Structures are given as C-alpha cells and as structure tokens.
Amino acid sequence: xxxxxxxxxxxxxxxxxxxxxxxxxxxxxxxxxxxxxxxxxxxxxxxxxxxxxxxxxxxxxxxxxxxxxxxxxxxxxxxxxxxxxxxxxxxxxxxxxxxxxxxxxxxxxxxxxxxxxxxxxxxxxxxxxxxxxxxxxxxxxxxxxxxxxxxxxxxxxxxxxxxxxxxxxxxxxxxxxxxxxxxxxxxxxxxxxxxxxxxxxxxxxxxxxxxxxxxxxxxxxxxxxxxxxxxxxxxxxxxxxxxxxxxxxxxxxxxxxxxxxxxxxxxxxxxxxxxxxxxxxxxxxxxxxxxxxxxxxxxxxxxxxxxxxxxxxxxxxxxxxxxxxxxxxxxxxxxxxxxxxxxxxxxxxxxxxxxxxxxxxxxxxxxxxxxxxxxxxxxxxxxxxxxxxxxxxxxxxxxxxxxxxxxxxxxxxxxxxxxxxxxxxxxxxxxxxxxxxxxxxxxxxxxxxxxxxxxxxxxxxxxxxxxxxxxxxxxxxxxxxxxxxxxxxxxxxxxxxxxxxxxxxxxxxxxxxxxxxxxxxxxxxxxxxxxxxxxxxxxxxxxxxxxxxxxxxxxxxxxxxxxxxxxxxxxxxxxxxxxxxxxxxxxxxxxxxxxxxxxxxxxxxxxxxxxxxxxxxxxxxxxxxxxxxxxxxxxxxxxxxxxxxxxxxxxxxxxxxxxxxxxxxxxxxxxxxxxxxxxxxxxxxxxxxxxxxxxxxxxxxxxxxxxxxxxxxxxxxxxxxxxxxxxxxxxxxxxxxxxxxxxxxxxxxxxxxxxxxxxxxxxxxxxxxxxxxxxxxxxxxxxxx
Amino acid sequence: xxxxxxxxxxxxxxxxxxxxxxxxxxxxxxxxxxxxxxxxxxxxxxxxxxxxxxxxxxxxxxxxxxxxxxxxxxxxxxxxxxxxxxxxxxxxxxxxxxxxxxxxxxxxxxxxxxxxxx
Numbered sequence: 001x002x003x004x005x006x007x008x009x010x011x012x013x014x015x016x017x018x019x020x021x022x023x024x025x026x027x028x029x030x031x032x033x034x035x036x037x038x039x040x041x042x043x044x045x046x047x048x049x050x051x052x053x054x055x056x057x058x059x060x061x062x063x064x065x066x067x068x069x070x071x072x073x074x075x076x077x078x079x080x081x082x083x084x085x086x087x088x089x090x091x092x093x094x095x096x097x098x099x100x101x102x103x104x105x106x107x108x109x110x111x112x113x114x115x116x117x118x119x120x121x122x123x124x125x126x127x128x129x130x131x132x133x134x135x136x137x138x139x140x141x142x143x144x145x146x147x148x149x150x151x152x153x154x155x156x157x158x159x160x161x162x163x164x165x166x167x168x169x170x171x172x173x174x175x176x177x178x179x180x181x182x183x184x185x186x187x188x189x190x191x192x193x194x195x196x197x198x199x200x201x202x203x204x205x206x207x208x209x210x211x212x213x214x215x216x217x218x219x220x221x222x223x224x225x226x227x228x229x230x231x232x233x234x235x236x237x238x239x240x241x242x243x244x245x246x247x248x249x250x251x252x253x254x255x256x257x258x259x260x261x262x263x264x265x266x267x268x269x270x271x272x273x274x275x276x277x278x279x280x281x282x283x284x285x286x287x288x289x290x291x292x293x294x295x296x297x298x299x300x301x302x303x304x305x306x307x308x309x310x311x312x313x314x315x316x317x318x319x320x321x322x323x324x325x326x327x328x329x330x331x332x333x334x335x336x337x338x339x340x341x342x343x344x345x346x347x348x349x350x351x352x353x354x355x356x357x358x359x360x361x362x363x364x365x366x367x368x369x370x371x372x373x374x375x376x377x378x379x380x381x382x383x384x385x386x387x388x389x390x391x392x393x394x395x396x397x398x399x400x401x402x403x404x405x406x407x408x409x410x411x412x413x414x415x416x417x418x419x420x421x422x423x424x425x426x427x428x429x430x431x432x433x434x435x436x437x438x439x440x441x442x443x444x445x446x447x448x449x450x451x452x453x454x455x456x457x458x459x460x461x462x463x464x465x466x467x468x469x470x471x472x473x474x475x476x477x478x479x480x481x482x483x484x485x486x487x488x489x490x491x492x493x494x495x496x497x498x499x500x501x502x503x504x505x506x507x508x509x510x511x512x513x514x515x516x517x518x519x520x521x522x523x524x525x526x527x528x529x530x531x532x533x534x535x536x537x538x539x540x541x542x543x544x545x546x547x548x549x550x551x552x553x554x555x556x557x558x559x560x561x562x563x564x565x566x567x568x569x570x571x572x573x574x575x576x577x578x579x580x581x582x583x584x585x586x587x588x589x590x591x592x593x594x595x596x597x598x599x600x601x602x603x604x605x606x607x608x609x610x611x612x613x614x615x616x617x618x619x620x621x622x623x624x625x626x627x628x629x630x631x632x633x634x635x636x637x638x639x640x641x642x643x644x645x646x647x648x649x650x651x652x653x654x655x656x657x658x659x660x661x662x663x664x665x666x667x668x669x670x671x672x673x674x675x676x677x678x679x680x681x682x683x684x685x686x687x688x689x690x691x692x693x694x695x696x697x698x699x700x701x702x703x704x705x706x707x708x709x710x711x712x713x714x715x716x717x718x719x720x721x722x723x724x725x726x727x728x729x730x731x732x733x734x735x736x737x738x739x740x741x742x743x744x745x746x747x748x749x750x751x752x753x754x755x756x757x758x759x760x761x762x763x764x765x766x767x768x769x770x771x772x773x774x775x776x777x778x779x780x781x782x783x784x785x
Numbered sequence: 786x787x788x789x790x791x792x793x794x795x796x797x798x799x800x801x802x803x804x805x806x807x808x809x810x811x812x813x814x815x816x817x818x819x820x821x822x823x824x825x826x827x828x829x830x831x832x833x834x835x836x837x838x839x840x841x842x843x844x845x846x847x848x849x850x851x852x853x854x855x856x857x858x859x860x861x862x863x864x865x866x867x868x869x870x871x872x873x874x875x876x877x878x879x880x881x882x883x884x885x886x887x888x889x890x891x892x893x894x895x896x897x898x899x900x901x902x903x
Contacts, residue, residue, distance in 0.1 A: 041856060042849075042852070042853045042856055045849060045852045045853070046849040046852075046853075049845040049846075049848055049849050049852075050842065050845045050846065050849065052845070053838075053841045053842045053844065053845035054838045054841060054842060059838065059841070059842075061833075061836070061841065064841055064844075064845065065829065065830065068821070068826065068829070068848065069826060071852060072810070072821065072823065072826060075810055075852075075855065075859070076806040076807050076809075076810045076823070077806065078806070078859075079805075079806040079807075079809040079810050079859065079862075080805060080806025080807075081806070082806075082809070082863050082866065083803050083804060083805050083806055083809060083866075086803045086866050086867070086869075086870050087803050089870050089874070090801070090803065090870055090873060090874075093870075093873065093874040093877050093878075094877065097877045097878065097880075097881040100881050101881055
C-alpha cells in the first residue's frame with residue numbers, strides 16, 4: 001500500500017469520488033438569512049411587476065407605473081436607512097474622537113497653550129462635526145444630543161453652559177435660517193458646508209469681499225455674468241449651500257416686519273456691542289459681523305457712543321439678506337483669522353502676528369517665560385503629579401470610552417508612557433542619591449580635615465535633608481506608580497506572551513512557506529536542466545503546489561516515509577505516483593524536451609490538484625453523511641467509500657448491525673476479492689479486525705468452494721485464523737470439499753475461532769480414499785487417521 | 786532632553802461623503818438601467834405611451850431582472866459603504882491618538898526640567 005490511513009488524515013485525499021453511491025445525496029445549499037431575504041424581495045418584485053403589467057389579472061398602464069414607483073420608493077427607503085446608519089456611525093466616531101481629545105486637553109496640564117489648543121480643537125472638529133465655528137450649531141436635535149453626550153461623558157456644567165452660550169450668541173434669524181436649511185437639506189449638504197468653510201479662505205481681505213459683493217449683486221440682479229465675474233463668485237456662490245443660505249436670508253428679510261425687527265435689532269444689538277470700544281480690531285470685526293447677521297446696518301450705526309446707536313438695515317430685502325450673508329462670512333473669516341493667529345503664536349511661528357488683546361488671548365508671559373522659572377515649574381510639577389495620578393486611575397476607562405473599542409493599543413501606549421515616567425523617577429532618585437552621597441562625603445571630609453564650622457555644618461545638613469526629602473517624595477510617587485502599573489504589567493505580560501505565540505506561529509508559517517518556495521525553486525531550476533531525473537523531487541512540487549509543507553511521517557510507518565521522501569525522485573516518477581493515486585496523468589508529457597518549459601507541467605499539476613481536492617471534498621461529504629446519518633464510525637465510513645470507489649464494491653450496514661455486500665461484487669474473481677480483504681484487514685482499518693471484515697469473510701465462507709469463499713479462506717489462512725497459517729491449506733480444503741460429494745461447504749470466522757466444514761464418517765472414508773496425500777494439518781483437523 | 790514638542794496639528798481626516806437614499810439609488814441604478822433612475826421615472830409615461838399590453842409585460846420582465854441586479858449591487862454598495870465608514874473610524878482614531886499624545890512629550894520634558902531644578 002502506498003498511503004496508509006494516516007496519510008489520508010493529513011489531507012492526502014486519497015479517497016476518491018463516490019458519485020454512484022446513492023446513499024449520500026448532495027446536501028441542499030442553505031442560503032444565509034440575508035440572501036433568503038434578498039431572494040424573497042426579488043420574488044416579490046417580480047410578482048408585483050408582472051401582475052401590474054397584466055400577465056396575471058387586471059393589469060394596466062397605471063397599475064404598472066404605480067408598481068414601478070412603489071418598488072423604487074421602497075429601494076430608496078432602504079438605502080436611506082443604510083445611509084442614516086452610516087452617517088450616525090460617522091458622527092458617533094467623530095464625537096468620540098472629539099471627546100477623547102478634549103479630555104486629553106482638559107486633564108493634561110502640559111499641553112502647549114491649552115487655550116489655543118481648545119480653540120483649535122473646536123475649529124477642527126467644528127468642520128467635521130458640521131459645526132460652523134464657535135457658535136453656529138446647525139441642527140437643534142444635534143445640539144441637544146451633543147449636550148446630552150457631554151453630560152453623559154461627565155463634562156462639567158460649564159461645558160454645557162458654554163455650548164448653550166455659544167448657540168445663544170447668535171441672532172435668532174440667523175440661527176433659524178441655518179437650522180431651516182439644514183433640516184430641509186438633510187445630510188446631503190454637509191459636504192458643501194465643509195467646502196464653503198474651506199473656500200472662505202479665498203476671501204480673506206476686504207477687496208476680495210467687495211469683489212464677491214459685486215458678483216452677488218450681479219447674480220441676484222440677473223445680470224449676465226462674464227468669465228471673470230463667474231470666477232469671482234465661483235468659490236462661494238457656486239457652493240449650493242451658500243446660495244441656499246443667502247436666498248433664505250433674503251426670504252427672512254422679505255417675510256419679516258421691519259417694525260418688529262427694528263426693536264429687536266436695537267435691543268439685542270446693544271447687548272452685543274458691549275465692550276466694543278475697548279475691543280481689539282479682530283474682536284470688533286466679530287461684533288460687527290454678528291450685528292450684520294442679525295440685520296443691523298453697521299455703517300449707519302454708532303457703536304462707540306454710550307448708549308450705542310444700532311441702525312437696522314433698511315431697503316431692498318435682497319440687499320438686507322446679502323448684508324446678513326456678508327455678516328456670516330465676515331464672522332467666519334474673522335474667527336478663523338483669530339484662531340490662526342492664536343495657533344501660530346502658540347506654535348511659536350516666526351513672524352506670527354501679535355495676538356489681539358481680546359478676552360481669549362493667551363497670556364503672553366506664560367509662553368515666553370524660561371522653563372526654569374521656579375514658580376512655574378513648581379506649578380507644572382504639582383499639576384503634573386495631580387493630573388498623572390488622575391490619568392492613572394482613570395486611564396483604562398477613559399481609553400475604552402474614548403477610543404470606541406480596541407482599547408488595547410491605547411492601553412499599551414499608555415503603559416509605555418507610565419513606565420517611562422517611572423523610569424524617569426528612578427533615574428532621578430539615583431541622581432539625587434549620588435548627589436547626596438557626594439555632599440555627604442564632602443561634608444565628612446571637611447569635618448576630618450578642618451575645624452567644624454557651625455554655619456557650614458548647618459548648610460550641609462539642610463542640603464542633605466532637602467535631598468533626602470526629595471528622594472522620599474519620589475519614592476512615594478514611585479510606590480503610587482507601581483501600584484498602578486502592577487496590574488498593567490500583568491496584563492502586558494499576558495499580551496506579550498500572546499504576541500510571542502503569534503510571532504512564533506508566524507515565524508513557523510514563514511519558515512514553512514520559505515521551505516516550500518525553496519522546493520519549488522529547486523524543482524523549477526531542475527526542470528530547466530538536463531537530465532531531469534534525479535534532480536527534481538516530484539513530491540516536493542506536489543506538496544508545494546498543494547499549499548502545504550512536506551509532512552513529517554509517523555516514525556513507525558516506513559512505507560510512508562519512503563514514499564514521501566525517497567519516493568519517485570524525478571518527474572516521471574511523480575507521474576507514475578499520481579496515476580497510482582488514481583489520478584489520470586496520462587496526458588502529462590514528461591519527456592525531457594517538454595519539461596524545459598515547466599510552466600505547462602505546473603499548470604497541469606495545479607489543475608490536477610484542484611481536481612483532486614474537489615473530489616476529496618466530495619468524498620468528505622459522503623463520509624460525513626455516512627457518519628452522521630448512517631451512524632458508521634469514521635473508519636467504517638472511509639472503508640465503505642473506499643470499497644465503492646476503488647473496487648466497485650457496494651456495502652451497507654443493515655438495521656440489525658450486520659453488513660451486506662451488495663450487487664456488483666465480482667465474487668468470482670479471487671484476486672479482486674483478496675484485494676477487498678486486504679483493504680479491510682490492512683488498509684483503512686489500521687490492522688483492526690472489525691465487524692465489517694468479519695461480515696465480508698463470512699459472506700464468502702458460506703461456500704468455501706466458490707471463489708469468494710476461497711479468497712476468504714485464504715485470508716483466514718493467511719494469518720487470521722490460527723492454525724490455518726498456510727494459504728495452501730485453504731486451496732487444499734477447497735479442493736477436497738468440492739470433490740467429495742455431500743460435504744458441507746460453509747465455514748465461519750470469528751476472531752480466534754474458525755469453524756471449518758466437518759465431514760461425517762462416510763465422507764472421511766471417501767477423503768482418505770481419494771486424497772491419499774492429504775496434508776497432516778487437514779487430517780488432524782478432520783480427525784482422519 | 787526630550788524631543789521637541791510635537792505639533793498637535795495632525796490633520797483630522799474629513800468624513801467620507803455618504804450619499805442619501807435617492808443618490809445611492811441613482812448611482813447604482815444608473816449603470817443597470819438609466820430608465821429606472823429617479824429622474825427618468827417621470828419620463829416613462831411619455832416614452833411608452835403607445836406601448837401594447839404584451840410589450841408592457843416584456844418590459845415588466847426586463848425591469849424585474851434589473852431590480853434583481855439592483856438588489857445584488859445594492860448589497861455590494863452597502864458593504865463598500867460599511868468598509869469606508871470603518872476605515873474612516875480607524876483613520877480618525879489614529880489621528881486622535883496622535884493629537885492627544887502630544888501632551889505626553891511635553892510632560893516628560895517638563896518633568897525633566899523640574900528634576901534639574903535644585
């Protein structure tokens with residue numbers, strides 16, 4: 001036998017197709033619930049369409065149109081739901097990211113210029129979160145959700161108040177207009193809004209704004225636009241959201257009552273301009289922009305006087321709308337400019353403009369003061385300790401919350417940071433200890449070599465105490481850190497262990513892959529040279545192309561060992577082997593001349609492997625079916641499949657547990673039957689005598705004079721049925737039983753118990769007479785003297 | 786000394802554009818049968834005003850196949866959209882980690898400085 005069952009177990013896939021079995025119908029492929037639903041939907045649609053069209057029942061043009069419209073609407077509804085879900089996920093991710101970053105800033109006292117950072121945070125996330133800078137929050141529901149999320153995430157009441165204040169800082173008209181448009185447009189305009197914010201950068205100066213104003217005026221007036229005019233307006237007004245916003249402002253102005261507006265503008269405007277006189281130029285621009293947005297005419301107003309004089313914008317509703325629109329642009333530009341100034345300054349850019357003296361301007365001295373400033377460093381250190389402690393105690397939870405899953409990487413990163421911190425403390429202690437020792441030694445030396453000086457002694461003593469105090473403090477901190485780090489270290493150890501296992505596995509896999517590649521390369525190189533034989537190991541290619549490494553064989557299976565490693569040493573040998581495996585390799589041309597081009601050969605081999613795998617897969621199904629549905633053991637099922645496939649022998653287990661060999665057995669071919677017996681005895685049964693073998697033998701032993709019986713008898717004689725060790729005895733007995741009239745023909749076999757046909761006295765006499773050379777074994781067995 | 790303080794301005798990726806239901810429907814259907822895009826549905830009446838019942842039934846069969854193809858492609862569309870969302874979330878998380886990590890370097894810098902203070 002070339003391949004014992006152990007090889008089969010390692011995917012060698014020797015068992016072949018069992019198509020004629022009939023005992024294992026191909027299982028019906030189960031559709032996933034999603035595909036079932038899809039299939040159901042398609043059926044519904046088809047039915048609806050053909051019915052409405054008139055194939056069944058009363059169809060009509062109207063019915064058909066309605067059906068198409070309904071189907072379309074349904075599809076759109078489904079996609080809208082998907083889009084909503086995706087948008088929700090995106091918003092959630094942005095929100096989580098925002099909260100994580102904000103928390104990092106709020107809990108970490110060492111961020112460079114927190115104030116500018118916070119402003120930057122708002123600017124960046126503002127654009128992502130669809131928030132138009134500091135105060136213009138588009139969607140009321142979104143705002144509520146946002147505030148709610150802040151509460152849930154433990155943000156302070158001040159945070160919530162800040163949000164509300166920001167929103168309330170805007171005139172109702174503007175706020176409502178924006179909310180209206182967003183509600184009307186839905187999420188479709190978010191991209192446009194972001195583009196608008198980006199494009200505003202093109203209109204930084206007053207000249208550009210004036211150009212834009214002219215372009216807008218022309219467009220509103222329906223004046224045909226020149227190419228230059230179009231270029232001027234393209235950046236802003238070609239943005240659909242901006243145009244909608246502008247139109248909406250104009251509508252608001254058209255619908256409102258100027259009298260009511262006037263009072264409101266004057267009342268609210270007066271509140272807005274408070275502090276205008278002392279404000280920086282940038283803050284003044286912001287105030288003016290807000291006034292414009294609420295409908296005031298800034299040029300006609302007197303913002304410096306006390307009380308200020310606020311004049312509503314009067315005249316053409318279009319121009320009033322445009323005034324508001326320009327206010328919005330100005331606000332955005334001024335705000336962006338302010339943030340940029342703060343940010344550049346915070347980042348230390350050369351040539352950055354000095355920050356205006358507004359309320360949000362960071363303290364300049366704080367940034368430029370030398371880092372060695374005692375007071376500042378004390379503050380930094382204290383805050384750093386406090387913040388570190390808080391971060392340590394909250395780190396894990398914060399990571400998990402903030403990063404929306406997969407906290408592991410953040411945790412590990414955090415762990416590395418903490419360990420660095422601890423190492424820093426330790427290094428510091430070492431340094432201090434060295435310093436202390438130096439001072440102590442010096443002091444001792446001084447005491448020895450000179451007269452003690454009281455003042456010098458006190459100074460040294462104080463220094464030593466200070467150093468000791470610092471060491472003590474640091475030790476306390478290290479202890480705290482250790483308490484925090486310990487569980488993390490355990491976790492880290494586990495993680496490292498897992499990573500190592502994965503790396504080892506990867507390494508092994510890579511090594512195996514490398515070996516396979518080497519084998520392939522060697523085989524291919526060998527294919528290019530003559531002579532081919534003795535150089536290319538066919539089985540290496542076989543194994544390599546089959547996607548697996550060469551399998552180490554069981555040590556006790558010499559035959560397999562030889563087959564795998566010392567088997568056919570060249571490609572022709574491989575072809576022979578494949579054919580022995582039952583694979584049709586007759587069309588493989590393994591002549592040397594053709595093998596100079598190995599690609600065709602490899603392709604053929606790959607196709608064969610694919611075919612083999614398909615067949616093996618089919619066999620696996622059959623075997624599984626027999627095991628699951630017929631309750632055969634795995635070995636029995638394999639044997640049944642093998643008998644059918646290799647030898648055309650159908651066999652089935654009967655309800656009473658016995659085995660029945662079906663029609664198709666060539667019972668008159670002794671050699672064939674011997675093969676079957678071999679399979680049963682030594683093949684897939686792994687040297688185990690099973691009921692199946694017993695059934696087979698007893699099937700034959702019913703008449704030992706027939707070929708099947710003879711083969712069964714030989715099998716017994718061949719080693720199974722003591723004392724019938726010699727196959728010649730089987731033949732001899734068969735001949736005697738065939739010759740002597742009336743002799744029973746049936747034998748039976750159970751392990752260690754063979755019952756052979758026994759002659760009566762008359763038959764014994766006949767045997768003695770007709771077979772004078774009868775063997776001693778048979779004489780003994782039959783008690784013939 | 787620690788490295789210079791990293792700039793916190795790591796750009797945040799902008800969220801991908803998620804087409805609304807109608808846009809998505811049109812994107813998918815346009816390649817299958819432009820007749821069935823939302824804008825063209827209104828024109829079908831005029832286009833097939835002289836259609837016989839038999840022709841209508843044939844059209845129904847054709848549309849049924851189109852919607853079947855649509856069902857397959859819309860699933861692929863959704864899968865791709867989900868992948869895009871996941872990818873964006875990953876990008877955002879990475880960017881956030883980078884931004885949020887800028888304080889750590891500063892802290893180490895300050896601590897080093899503080900220890901060097903007598």
